[in-house]
Amino acid sequence: MVERDTWPVASGDYVLGDEGSSVAVLIVGRGAVDVPAELFCIKGILKTENIGLEKVIVNIISNPRIRVLVVCGKEEFGHFPGSAIHALMDNGVDERRRIIGTSSAIPFLCDLPAEAIERFRQQVRIVDIMDDTPAQELQAYDPIYEFSTESRERLLTVLRELAALDYETLPGGPMVVRSKALSGEGGSIARQLHLASDDFISPMLRMPSDGLNTGMGLVLVSEEFGVLLEPLQGRVITVPSVELAMRLRSYLMGV
């Protein structure tokens, strides 16, 4: 059993339940549901298909007792974290650590070693009870997901069924991966990525007659502290992960 003072290793939006449980509950998107703490080991939310998912992986592989990941909630447009997690389990990642075959926007797990990703895939099986209503593009039409009485009951039924089963702890003990990028709080990471995206996109909105091309690279100020200089706008930006920011920029700008 892992020590509560050292696990979970990554911060995030989660609550801890019964440390003897082998079940983790992952609420995709912006929802909340109350279930008895004895039915899960950890229950948290997943908003992003990159750093958010990396945190989920890091916390699961560092606790070999967790063998089941119950995915609930509702898919979010844009990030599609639900799609990312399914694609990760089905297809894995390519050599650039991009999740293969997902509709997610920036599905890179660039702060994790390949063996951590493989370990995650081996360690847990997914039980998917996500709401299958299609995600809406505009958040105004797609407010914070409220678990209906039926969806909560469904989750409770699944958790009770899973609690009745026996699980074998994954041999080999915990795998601990520490990364500077994963140490930040979820809200702060999301905000930094959002601001970085704005910085990357703004030059693309300029008139072509401005005469500057947008193909120039970012200037690294500090990898350790995630500080970059965007030379076209002269903006010093802070990001949770330099590598992810580079890929985010490449994705957004097509360069």
Added chain:
Amino acid sequence: MFKFQTAQRQICIGGENIGGQPGHRRTLMIGSLFYPRHTVVLDPHEGVIDRPKLNDRLDRYFEVVDGCRCPSGLMLYAESAKAAREYLEAVCDRVPGPLFADSGSSEVRLSFLKHAEDMGVLDRVVYNTVNAGLSDQEMEGLRARPPVNAVVLAFNPRGDDVKGRIYMLENGDDILPQGLLETAEEIGIKNVLLDMAVTSPEMSAGAALRAIMVAKAKWGLPTGCALHNAVECLDLEKLQDPKEARRHVDSSAVAISILAGADYVVYGPVEYARRTMPVASFADMMMEQSVRDL
């Protein structure tokens, strides 16, 4: 040449604004007065000052400050509590702007705060510095009479690179139980200025320049350095005129700091204002022009 995404905090001490986006504010220039072997000091322990000489130096100083329109402050160095009181009294009504309290002794540094409080100028005094070597006694003194303003020094005895400096402020880098920023907050300091700790060129003084950028990106606090310290340690003896060369390098160090984004520059003895302030003024102008459209 750049703009920070992180909001930059601007603080006002003694009527001078410090901090902000590079090019969108003037750089605060800080010169030292009553420093060791300063000829205006007749007795460093009693704090006896050669008044005519001090007046002459300050007159010349004001001419340069007015001519260059540089925001300016003074670093007061004292060797005894009595001298600290004398020095504060000598300048607080005559010189506007922030007054930095400096001494090799923590008792003297703390005495500056007491005298300043007595004189009603505590809000103009900047404690120099909160650093990794704070003793329990000094901490106690600071908690008992918290300074309104303080310089937090990023000097890390273990690492002289950018990381060492930033971690010292952030978490104490396993040398201290907590980061110095947290310590400053715990003391109750209202306005923090970060000093990126320049010692000698051998101690990676250049890393302080990049640390300015990282610190401003991380915390948005007014940040600066005393690159002058590195120039003092520079070996120029093989040159024909080392003194002349050192003066030029020293003045250039001001521009280098400003171009790295420094909000304030400690340029050495107050007499050097005549050659460093025009450089600062020009560097500020160039920075202002370079970021006008950012």
